Amino acid sequence: MSAAAPAAAERPILRERGQREVFCGLTGIVWLHRKMPDAFFLVVGSRTCAHLLQSAAGVMIFAEPRFATAIIEERDLAGMADLDEELDRTVSRLLERRPEIATLFLVGSCPSEVIKLDLARAAVRLGSTRPQVRFLAYSGSGIETTFTEGEDACLAAMVPVLPQAAPDAASLVIVGALPDIVEDQFARLFAEIGIDNVAFLPGRSVRDLPPVGPGTRYLLAQPFLGTTAQALEERGAVRIPAPFPFGAEGTAAWAGAAAAAFGIEELALRRAIAPARERAKRALERYRPALAGKTVFFMPDSQLEVPLARFLASELGMVPIEIGTPFLHRAHLAEELALLPAAVTVSEGQDVERQLDRVRAARPDLTVCGLGLANPLEAEGLATKWSIELVFSPIHGFEQAGDLAELFARPLRRRDVLRV
Amino acid sequence: MQLAVWTYEGPPHVGAMRVATSMRGVHYVLHAPQGDTYADLLFTMIERRRQRPPVTYTTFQARDLGTDTAALFRDAVISAYDRFKPELMLVGSSCTAELIQDDPGGLAEAIGLPIPVVALELPSYQRKEHWGAAETFLAIVKKMCGRLQPATERKPGPPRANILGPTALGFRHRDDLAEITALLGRLGITINVTAPLGASPADIARLPDADFNIVLYPETGDDAARWLEKKFGQPTIRTVPLGVNATSAFVAEVAALAGVDASGVLADRDSNMPWWSRSVDSTYLTGKRVFVFGDATHAIAAARVARDELGFEVAGLGCYNREFAREMRAAAELYGVEPLITDDHLAVEERITELQPELVLGTQMERHIAKRLGIPCAVISSPAHVQDFPARHSPQMGFEGANVLFDDWVHPLAMGLEEHLLAMFRDDFEFHDDVGASHLGPTAFAPQREDPPAPDGRWTKEAEAELRKIPFFVRGKARRNTEAFALAEGRSSIDLATLYDAKAHHGR
Numbered sequence: 001m002s003a004a005a006p007a008a009a010e011r012p013i014l015r016e017r018g019q020r021e022v023f024c025g026l027t028g029i030v031w032l033h034r035k036m037p038d039a040f041f042l043v044v045g046s047r048t049c050a051h052l053l054q055s056a057a058g059v060m061i062f063a064e065p066r067f068a069t070a071i072i073e074e075r076d077l078a079g080m081a082d083l084d085e086e087l088d089r090t091v092s093r094l095l096e097r098r099p100e101i102a103t104l105f106l107v108g109s110c111p112s113e114v115i116k117l118d119l120a121r122a123a124v125r126l127g128s129t130r131p132q133v134r135f136l137a138y139s140g141s142g143i144e145t146t147f148t149e150g151e152d153a154c155l156a157a158m159v160p161v162l163p164q165a166a167p168d169a170a171s172l173v174i175v176g177a178l179p180d181i182v183e184d185q186f187a188r189l190f191a192e193i194g195i196d197n198v199a200f201l202p203g204r205s206v207r208d209l210p211p212v213g214p215g216t217r218y219l220l221a222q223p224f225l226g227t228t229a230q231a232l233e234e235r236g237a238v239r240i241p242a243p244f245p246f247g248a249e250g251t252a253a254w255a256g257a258a259a260a261a262f263g264i265e266e267l268a269l270r271r272a273i274a275p276a277r278e279r280a281k282r283a284l285e286r287y288r289p290a291l292a293g294k295t296v297f298f299m300p301d302s303q304l305e306v307p308l309a310r311f312l313a314s315e316l317g318m319v320p321i322e323i324g325t326p327f328l329h330r331a332h333l334a335e336e337l338a339l340l341p342a343a344v345t346v347s348e349g350q351d352v353e354r355q356l357d358r359v360r361a362a363r364p365d366l367t368v369c370g371l372g373l374a375n376p377l378e379a380e381g382l383a384t385k386w387s388i389e390l391v392f393s394p395i396h397g398f399e400q401a402g403d404l405a406e407l408f409a410r411p412l413r414r415r416d417v418l419r420v
Numbered sequence: 421m422q423l424a425v426w427t428y429e430g431p432p433h434v435g436a437m438r439v440a441t442s443m444r445g446v447h448y449v450l451h452a453p454q455g456d457t458y459a460d461l462l463f464t465m466i467e468r469r470r471q472r473p474p475v476t477y478t479t480f481q482a483r484d485l486g487t488d489t490a491a492l493f494r495d496a497v498i499s500a501y502d503r504f505k506p507e508l509m510l511v512g513s514s515c516t517a518e519l520i521q522d523d524p525g526g527l528a529e530a531i532g533l534p535i536p537v538v539a540l541e542l543p544s545y546q547r548k549e550h551w552g553a554a555e556t557f558l559a560i561v562k563k564m565c566g567r568l569q570p571a572t573e574r575k576p577g578p579p580r581a582n583i584l585g586p587t588a589l590g591f592r593h594r595d596d597l598a599e600i601t602a603l604l605g606r607l608g609i610t611i612n613v614t615a616p617l618g619a620s621p622a623d624i625a626r627l628p629d630a631d632f633n634i635v636l637y638p639e640t641g642d643d644a645a646r647w648l649e650k651k652f653g654q655p656t657i658r659t660v661p662l663g664v665n666a667t668s669a670f671v672a673e674v675a676a677l678a679g680v681d682a683s684g685v686l687a688d689r690d691s692n693m694p695w696w697s698r699s700v701d702s703t704y705l706t707g708k709r710v711f712v713f714g715d716a717t718h719a720i721a722a723a724r725v726a727r728d729e730l731g732f733e734v735a736g737l738g739c740y741n742r743e744f745a746r747e748m749r750a751a752a753e754l755y756g757v758e759p760l761i762t763d764d765h766l767a768v769e770e771r772i773t774e775l776q777p778e779l780v781l782g783t784q785m786e787r788h789i790a791k792r793l794g795i796p797c798a799v800i801s802s803p804a805h806v807q808d809f810p811a812r813h814s815p816q817m818g819f820e821g822a823n824v825l826f827d828d829w830v831h832p833l834a835m836g837l838e839e840h841l842l843a844m845f846r847d848d849f850e851f852h853d854d855v856g857a858s859h860l861g862p863t864a865f866a867p868q869r870e871d872p873p874a875p876d877g878r879w880t881k882e883a884e885a886e887l888r889k890i891p892f893f894v895r896g897k898a899r900r901n902t903e904a905f906a907l908a909e910g911r912s913s914i915d916l917a918t919l920y921d922a923k924a925h926h927g928r
Contacts, residue, residue: 024455
């Protein structure tokens with residue numbers, strides 16, 4: 001790190017309130033239902049919720065996906081008793097159609113929250129008559145959750161049903177949905193480092209949940225898991241503070257924090273991670289000429305903005321101008337904030353029109369933004385990277401460091417190659 | 421409560437957005453939570469619009485509910501007016517705001533903006549996207565023309581027509597408009613106003629100047645046309661020019677109404693379609709069983725074209741918009757089929773599976789269904805995805821539109837001679853039932869096949885297992901790259917490290 005960074009506590013944060021241009025937490029279902037093939041997600045909401053789910057990610061490639069929407073209609077709004085009955089009827093119909101469902105998440109939405117439909121209570125009620133299915137409830141509503149916070153709410157809802165770990169069992173739980181291939185890489189990495197008892201939340205099956213207890217240390221793989229972390233702490237688990245595993249150095253520091261917590265010797269750690277770390281560095285080296293010195297502006301989206309900006313600045317020499325994030329978890333991001341260059345503005349919340357004014361004034365080389373804004377900014381001559389790809393692609397860990405750099409380099413390279 | 425996986429239509433406020441986005445000088449302030457902003461991407465991504473839709477969302481949060489969401493709405497209206505200076509403002513609620521009952525119309529009225537403000541009442545829990553678009557368009561027309569009186573005297577000049585119904589995100593609306601505008605030009609008819617697409621509020625106020633209205637898209641335009649008919653006595657052309665025959669009928673009707681001579685246009689129809697359909701190569705199309713589904717207007721027209729102009733047999737027909745159930749039932753009777761009127765795509769899938777047609781003409785939903793069932797498919801109606809907004813001029817309407825219909829519907833089918841070869845050599849490694857038409861490439865039906873086993877024992881078990889985790893469409897490349905890398909490095913065995921060394925070496 002070249003510039004001396006102020007401590008996280010000193011860094012001024014630009015806080016804004018106004019129109020937000022972000023997804024709601026329901027969007028998390030798009031990747032959570034792929035990650036947990038034995039779970040089903042039933043959104044209790046409106047036609048808008050169903051329309052969002054099918055529009056947000058272009059996921060219609062899935063024959064019959066493991067999610068659906070129970071669309072509230074006019075007659076359901078007449079009285080709450082009817083609504084409970086309707087929900088039971090809808091769930092019965094779903095279970096008839098999909099008898100293989102073992103875990104059913106009831107997912108709250110804006111309308112269900114506003115009419116105060118208690119889905120946690122509904123989960124208990126439904127579970128009492130259908131013992132073969134586990135019912136869990138969480139809210140992915142846009143009035144409470146922004147984009148990735150839906151995953152946070154989902155995982156937090158799973159924490160109370162995690163098995164109790166034996167009091168003396170030391171274990172490591174990696175928290176945050178990761179693509180299967182990344183999960184396998186991390187499992188191998190920690191085995192090589194010498195940490196044996198490693199589990200993932202969520203894992204690939206909701207039936208096979210990691211035990212948790214006072215002997216559990218957990219390591220966040222994603223920066224947006226505040227509520228889940230709190231729920232784990234309530235079960236006695238202890239967080240290992242670390243930067244997030246993006247890039248060669250981010251991943252080394254992340255794995256290193258776990259190694260230190262488990263008393264692994266520094267030398268053993270270095271030896272274990274050296275080949276992968278070197279590979280990651282070599283992969284990144286190729287992108288450095290294209291990215292070094294280029295300015296980047298992050299619009300708020302997934303809460304990945306701070307760690308990604310740190311990665312781009314410290315490992316590729318990019319120059320962040322503004323790092324917008326929908327919510328800044330100061331404790332979980334303390335290590336990341338300390339590594340950021342001093343000059344960058346960190347903003348929390350959004351007033352999209354004012355923020356776009358700042359983008360236009362700064363004319364960054366690359367703007368990381370949502371799908372609603374990308375083409376309009378490109379039409380104004382500004383290169384963009386759609387942020388949703390950063391949530392849907394494998395970007396964590398040593399072996400994906402080059403892929404992550406590629407995601408940022410490609411829009412710039414494309415502008416160079418086009419002669420039209 | 422309705423159980424839905426995919427929906428054919430969005431909520432009604434998305435219909436209102438389609439109208440707002442179509443027009444110039446209009447801004448829509450929508451009382452809605454943050455998640456509802458997803459709707460912007462329909463326009464900027466699917467339709468590749470260069471501007472954001474002219475919509476300001478209040479994006480209220482849970483913590484605002486206890487305090488003053490009405491104030492939030494008021495502030496949003498004022499700042500949207502200051503920033504965008506629209507000529508007309510639409511205000512309304514999305515599904516969630518409808519529940520908190522802040523009365524956007526009353527609040528906006530109280531601000532006293534110096535422009536017309538249209539308060540939209542779009543019941544989200546009853547109605548859907550097309551209804552919302554039609555209602556919004558009608559509300560704008562009423563606002564801008566409500567106080568005007570029918571002209572006592574016709575303004576001089578050639579016959580003038582309005583074209584009603586085209587909107588943003590409409591299926592080929594851009595190209596249909598170009599086609600029909602040119603066709604009307606050949607007839608000597610002037611376009612007075614096209615709306616909502618491309619119109620400003622001032623243009624809407626000029627609608628009464630036309631001699632008659634043409635409704636190209638009844639789903640979005642007919643409510644306004646009926647009101648104009650009643651208020652200003654403007655007659656309406658409702659024949660939708662999809663297909664050669666319907667286009668000819670449309671031309672004749674328009675000419676009769678406008679008092680112009682259509683014989684030149686009808687004699688020189690400028691369409692290859694009738695001959696392409698009669699040429700011997702098309703013989704194999706005869707009696708192909710086709711299933712048709714979409715919005716009622718496009719589905720009814722497609723069924724007619726399929727039978728009369730391509731010689732197909734209509735095996736099934738339906739639509740997702742119940743508002744047009746009557747028209748759909750009448751059409752289905754023509755083909756002796758049971759109409760399928762539903763917005764449940766699982767019911768549509770069931771019907772297609774049961775009918776096993778040879779071609780499906782539908783929406784993007786039917787494209788996915790057909791792909792799974794291995795049936796060729798062409799898209800004829802919204803909802804459509806990004807590939808259905810082509811760069812080229814590709815109308816559905818008019819004589820050129822009929823050419824496009826021929827190409828688009830025939831192209832997904834196996835070609836005549838190839839079809840014979842398929843039947844003759846069922847087990848041929850290239851021509852067999854599991855592959856698509858050869859001109860569509862090897863992935864036409866995307867059957868998922870396993871790679872052949874590794875050519876030698878160089879791959880370790882773990883590395884081979886890892887390779888399988890790579891998506892099938894890049895797996896072959898990853899494998900070739902890794903083997904080439906191992907060879908160059910002189911490694912005798914390919915283990916996990918080699919796989920990832922190669923990945924780092926080759927990049928991407």
